[in-house]
Amino acid sequence: MSQTAHIPSHRKPRRSASKLALRAGVAGGVLGTIAVAGAAGPANAEPVTETIEMPTLGSLDADLASAVSASAEASQQEALDLSLQAQQDASIQKAAQDAKKAKAEADRKAAAAKAEAERAEKARVEAQERASRTAARTALSASSSGSTADSGSQVATGSAAAIVAFARAQVGDAYVSGGTGPNSWDCSGLVQAAYAQAGIDLPRVSSSQSSMGTSVSLSNLQPGDILYWGSRSGSYHVAIYVGGGNYVGAQNPSTGVVERSLDWDTPSGAVRIL
Template sequence: MSQTAPIRSHRKPRQSASKLALRAGVAGGVLSTIAVAGAAGPANAEPLTEKTLEMPTLGSLDADLASAVSASAEASQQEALDQSLAAQEKAALEKAAKDAKKAKAEADRKAEAEKAEKARAEARERASRTAARTTLSAKSSSSADAVGGSSSSSQVATGSAAAIVAFARAQVGDAYVMGGTGPNSWDCSGLVQAAYRQAGIDLPRVSGSQSSMGTSVSLSNLQPGDVLYWGSRSGSYHVAIYVGGGKYVGAQNPSTGVVERSLDWDMPSGAVRIL
């Protein structure tokens, strides 16, 4: 190196005064702007460094969303269940109303049928009684008494006996009912008691007491209106009314009802005369 060559200095070159002035002006402007902004803000504003904004985490958002979805699903399911139950209740009510209407119609039909059958049965019964009375009244006399052999003229009922016999015969065809006292069903002593009431005579209610009334008579000397009995006189189990011509009328049993039969069909044990 030449001794005369210039030696480069290691010092940093000085900046010119104009550049320094420019930098100072810029810095001053920035500081002034910051000062103005601070003065314009709220007096009690907190430094940004002293307040931290809390943001929801991703986990809490997922939990809230899942809860909302679950609640919505449950509400939809409950609504569907309520609608299903309402539909079932409506269907059940409609079916019950339909069944009730059908049952009522069937009951009405049966009631009408039973009413019509009852009317026909009553008509047949009246016709049968009318025919029986006509046949009996046409017989002015009969052959000798089947038991006593007395003449037919002695078997014609008169006075109170006629009323008793006529009432008893009018009930032929009625039903037999234990304890029955009329007007359409009888037991044996109920019929005898009612027949004697036509003659103004009150008899006891049961057969044993009825057969103990009046005077005992022979079966060969019977007259219309006499009370026939089966068993002992004071302990009879069945009674009937002798109507003449060797016949009697009595409420026999549930299968036959009130009938007029010949004495030899079921021979009585004895008889009493109360008239």
């Protein structure tokens, strides 16, 4: 076995050619600068005796590493700042969107509450008006329930009383063509509904209603008789005789349902169904 086979080498590892060239260039540049400065001085200048301490290659490596580390830290800090700014911007945008949604929902609820309050107030007013009208009709019906026909010798009783009371209770309602109640009527719609109170089913139109029952003269009327205008089989208007020389009918859009004297608009004839 060779005596030198296990002897470890004491040679230093070679530096890379690029690092040696860099360091040699730096050192050469510094020495060249000093040489130029010396040559440019006056001829009779005293020789420079001050010793200039040259930077070592080791210190240059340390400075370079420090600069690289500082740059990396700055880049990392900048990236961190940008990330935080982006998060803040996103949070602000989300908060603005949430606030906008909350406001829209609050406005919607406020509008719904206002509409509900308006509906409730309208219903209250309508109910109050309806109750007032019902009370007035009841009072009118009660005051006229004992009225007599013409000379006072006739009083509506039984089915006739129910028909007359219903007709008078509708006084003040509106006239609407084709109306069948409960708050608006046309002439035949009111007569049909009044007779329904007595359990009598009449046809819907005036010409058919005046064709029923038996004809009676205007001088021999009884409460509950149907008055008609026009010919009996071709009447264009009907009403209910309520006694006392008066009738109740849905006249027209201007007057609505009214109680009038026979003299106000004398009918053409009358029929009796009861």
